[in-house]
Amino acid sequence: MSLAYKLAFRNLFHDRLRLIATVIGIVFSIVLVTIQLGLYVSFQRMVTVMIDHTKADLWIVPRGSKFFEDSALLDEHERFRALSVDGVAEAVPVVIGFASWRAPSGGTAPVFIIGSDTRDEGLRPWNLIAGSLESLAVPGAVAIDRSYFDRLEASRIGERAEISDQRVEVVAITSGIRSFTTTPYVFTSLDRARSFTGTAANKGSYFLVRVLQGANVTDVRDRMRARLTNAEVLTPDEFRRRSTNFWLFGTGAGAALFTGAVLAMIVGTAIVAQTLYSSTKDHLHEFATLRAIGSSGAYIHKVIIIQALLSAAIGFCIAAGFGWLVVKITADTALPVVMTLPMTAILLLLTVVMCVLSAALAIVKVMRIDPVIVFTR
Amino acid sequence: MTAPVIEAIDAVMFLGRGASRFEALKSVSVAIAGGELTLLMGPSGSGKTTLLSMLGCMLTPSSGTVRVRDHSTAGAKPEELAKLRRDHIGFVFQSYHLFPTLTAIDNVRLALDVRSENSEQAKQKASDALAMVGLAHKAKSYPRELSSGQQQRVAIARAVIGNPSTILADEPTAALDAENGRIVMSMLARIAQDPTRGVLVVTHDPRIVPFADRVVYIEDGRIVGEERGVADFKHEAMQSQGS
Ligand SMILES: Nc1ncnc2c1ncn2[C@@H]1O[C@H](COP(=O)(O)OP(=O)(O)OP(=O)(O)O)[C@@H](O)[C@H]1O
Ligand SMILES: [Mg+2]
Numbered sequence: 001m002s003l004a005y006k007l008a009f010r011n012l013f014h015d016r017l018r019l020i021a022t023v024i025g026i027v028f029s030i031v032l033v034t035i036q037l038g039l040y041v042s043f044q045r046m047v048t049v050m051i052d053h054t055k056a057d058l059w060i061v062p063r064g065s066k067f068f069e070d071s072a073l074l075d076e077h078e079r080f081r082a083l084s085v086d087g088v089a090e091a092v093p094v095v096i097g098f099a100s101w102r103a104p105s106g107g108t109a110p111v112f113i114i115g116s117d118t119r120d121e122g123l124r125p126w127n128l129i130a131g132s133l134e135s136l137a138v139p140g141a142v143a144i145d146r147s148y149f150d151r152l153e154a155s156r157i158g159e160r161a162e163i164s165d166q167r168v169e170v171v172a173i174t175s176g177i178r179s180f181t182t183t184p185y186v187f188t189s190l191d192r193a194r195s196f197t198g199t200a201a202n203k204g205s206y207f208l209v210r211v212l213q214g215a216n217v218t219d220v221r222d223r224m225r226a227r228l229t230n231a232e233v234l235t236p237d238e239f240r241r242r243s244t245n246f247w248l249f250g251t252g253a254g255a256a257l258f259t260g261a262v263l264a265m266i267v268g269t270a271i272v273a274q275t276l277y278s279s280t281k282d283h284l285h286e287f288a289t290l291r292a293i294g295s296s297g298a299y300i301h302k303v304i305i306i307q308a309l310l311s312a313a314i315g316f317c318i319a320a321g322f323g324w325l326v327v328k329i330t331a332d333t334a335l336p337v338v339m340t341l342p343m344t345a346i347l348l349l350l351t352v353v354m355c356v357l358s359a360a361l362a363i364v365k366v367m368r369i370d371p372v373i374v375f376t377r
Numbered sequence: 378m379t380a381p382v383i384e385a386i387d388a389v390m391f392l393g394r395g396a397s398r399f400e401a402l403k404s405v406s407v408a409i410a411g412g413e414l415t416l417l418m419g420p421s422g423s424g425k426t427t428l429l430s431m432l433g434c435m436l437t438p439s440s441g442t443v444r445v446r447d448h449s450t451a452g453a454k455p456e457e458l459a460k461l462r463r464d465h466i467g468f469v470f471q472s473y474h475l476f477p478t479l480t481a482i483d484n485v486r487l488a489l490d491v492r493s494e495n496s497e498q499a500k501q502k503a504s505d506a507l508a509m510v511g512l513a514h515k516a517k518s519y520p521r522e523l524s525s526g527q528q529q530r531v532a533i534a535r536a537v538i539g540n541p542s543t544i545l546a547d548e549p550t551a552a553l554d555a556e557n558g559r560i561v562m563s564m565l566a567r568i569a570q571d572p573t574r575g576v577l578v579v580t581h582d583p584r585i586v587p588f589a590d591r592v593v594y595i596e597d598g599r600i601v602g603e604e605r606g607v608a609d610f611k612h613e614a615m616q617s618q619g620s
Contacts, residue, residue: 003483003490010478103467289474292435293535294463295491297456373424374474375547 020310022275024314031077032352034323036261037347038337040254043340046180048240050114054123056208058224059216059234060091066250067243067315069112069181071096073207078231079207085224087215092120093204095190097197098183101155102162110181110340110356111152111186112164115193122208125187131157131172136189143172147332148184164196180247182334209233217220265354273358276308281360284369289352291371300366304359312355316348323347381408382465382542382575383432388441390427390598401427402465403598404441409543412572414565414588417495417579419595425579426547426591428595433468433545434461446542463492467536469546469565473528475535482507485534492539506534510564526557533564544568544576550585562588 012019013168045052050068051059062072082091095115102108116123118137125133125143135141142163149155159170163186179185194201207354211220217235224233234242248254280287287300323339330336390402401424417425430436431443434450435458443450445465450458462468475484476567485501494502506547507513510530520528529549530596536544546565550558562578566588568570569576578585586592594602 002495003479004489005481006479007476007487014478173438187481224604285474286476289470289476290487291459292462292468292474293491294459294461294466294490294539296459296463299491347423374468374470 004302005271005306007286008303008310011279011303012307012310015279015282016164018275018279019314022248022272022311023315023318024218024333025268025271025275026311026351026355029264029271029354030315030319030347031322031326032264033350034319034339034347035270035326036264036297037343038323038327038339039335040257040261041108041195041340041343042251042336042338043180043257044244044248046178046335047243049177049179049229050123051236051240053126054208054236055121055210056236057211058209058221059236059239060207060209060224060228060231061234061239062205063230063232065232066246069096069179071269072207073199073203074207074231074319076204078201078228079204082207082209082233085220085227087211087220087223089210089212091207091209092117092122093190094123094206094208095193095197095199095203097193097199097200098204099164099186099196101152101184101186104160107153109151112181112182112183113186113188113193113196115188115190115196118189125172125174125177127175127177129173131170132205133172135171136187138169138171140166140168140192140359141188142168142176142192143187144170145174145177145185147176147178150185150220156197158179163197166192166195168192168321169288178334180335206232238345243326255336265350266338269354269358272311273361274357274359276304276311276355276362277365279307280365284366285373287366288369288371290372291369292374297367301363304366308355308359309352312351315355319347319351320344382411382573383577384443385428385432385438385446385465386442388431388438388443390424390431390436391439392427394569401598402431402438405595405598405600407432407593407600409417409577411542411575412569413590414569414576415596416586416589416592417577418581418592419601421581423595424598425595427598429547429577429579432543433466434458454593459466463539465542467539467541467544468547469529469532469536469544470565471548471551473520473525473532473552475531477520480517480519481523481531482487483533484520485538488535488538502538503534506538507531509537510534524557524588528555529553529557529561530564533568537568542574544574546576546578548579548581550580550582553583558582558585565587 009349062074065071079091082088097113099111100108100113136143144152154161154170159172161168177185211217218365221233221235290300326337327339386406387400390404392399392401405428419425432437434445437450437453445461450462482503485506486499489499504516507516510533512527512530515523515527550561553561562585565576565578592604593600
């Protein structure tokens, strides 16, 4: 094995304090980037969680609807028009809206009602940990998520409460269906949702369209667009993109997270560059000697880059540990930091890029030295 | 006589810029022959180190020619100069310049490593070179665990291991006591017995004159004299150094 590795390793471990400073720099910035990125992904997932879990080929949404919870009301005419379009198999209504939950103790909380036909698969609660979907058909039945037990003062099947002064009973409990608005979601049947939210029987928040087998979804969408005058027709992807754009970019939340991540990277790069540079400066006579005994520029680059990559490896391992901890700690909070395998790969790549960029400064410094200095000391 | 391993022809060297610009070498012509140990002597500031740097392809002459074997250094880029040094020159410095974080054997091996030789064979060569300077038993020692004389011997092993045609040494004995100075010089003299290899040693130290086949005198950036059969000139050398 080339001595370049040994030299890099020894240079790095020669000055423990500086190594610690370097590693802290890397860990600090990578953990920050992890959090920013994790929040970003988490936020993005939450914003589209309902769209992601809805089985529909196309969505009929009120004109100008920006995200799932933003719904105005659609008239049933639109549904009938949709059904008359070639290739449309069905168009089932979904009703959503805010309502007030009152616990037996008298405590109240705003909730977000999601109502759909209990016989339809379009938008039903998922991740059930207690109760059953079938029981949602029972009068007064609702499903709640366990992350809102405290807020709703209910934690078991069979517990009772009132929504909009109507008695309800918890028949199903889900896990992990959280809203980024922090208002608890409550699933129920279509009719009950209408009465909880005061929606007329001939109105709906969305119509979920399923196309006939073999029909081309985009063709059907285009035909529907031509027919429906007071509603928009979107594919799930289009709706998802619209929600993400609105929340992440329209509100500046995404920009804030992104800026945070970029700043963290810059600070990290600066710290690593600074420590690598000063390490190189300390070993300048050694690099000059290498140059004097005929080492190529490439060999010297190799030593410095190995030093940078070693720092990256150490820093990344520690940062990954911290990142894992952050993920664990925030897992059950309103906005959990999410970490996926591709994200981990991206972070590793970022760490490497950061360290190699930092090495550039040191390399420029070393390549400027005149090997003649070996004679003057 | 065999073709010189290195030669300078009418080489002029300006150092520094602007007000501190200084003509350190004024039309110097000198050739180093294989199989010889040449001493370069002269007062402080006379241009010895500058000449050594130029012959050693660290600096290119401002005008005139420096040739290493058949390669001229004129217009060479830093990377090309590094290659010339790698292929043809071994250096020994006054302050050794060993790598403090590497063992003696790794310090020697480094000279092969920068030539992309890093096989088991390279390790064997390095340990042979250490044995040649009598330090086989110190292979695993770090420079700080070695005496000055031992450190300079490691440096000599490093200089010769790449089998260069020229060894250039700048005051190799200046930091050593008489005994170690003698050991180091006799090693360099032995290396110079190989007819394909020339050794040039810059020195102030008249005690090492007896090791030389030839002494070249420099003053104020000019070669002012040259002697062979050193024993006779030993006395003169002492006087010109004023020590
Ligand atoms: N970078 C520089 N800029 C200007 N002048 C320089 C520079 N480097 C060296 N000199 C001058 O060039 C001359 C020759 O220097 P050099 O180092 O070759 O002398 P030397 O013979 O090796 O001296 P010593 O015996 O003290 O080592 C000196 O007068 C020195 O001041
Ligand atoms: Mg000098």
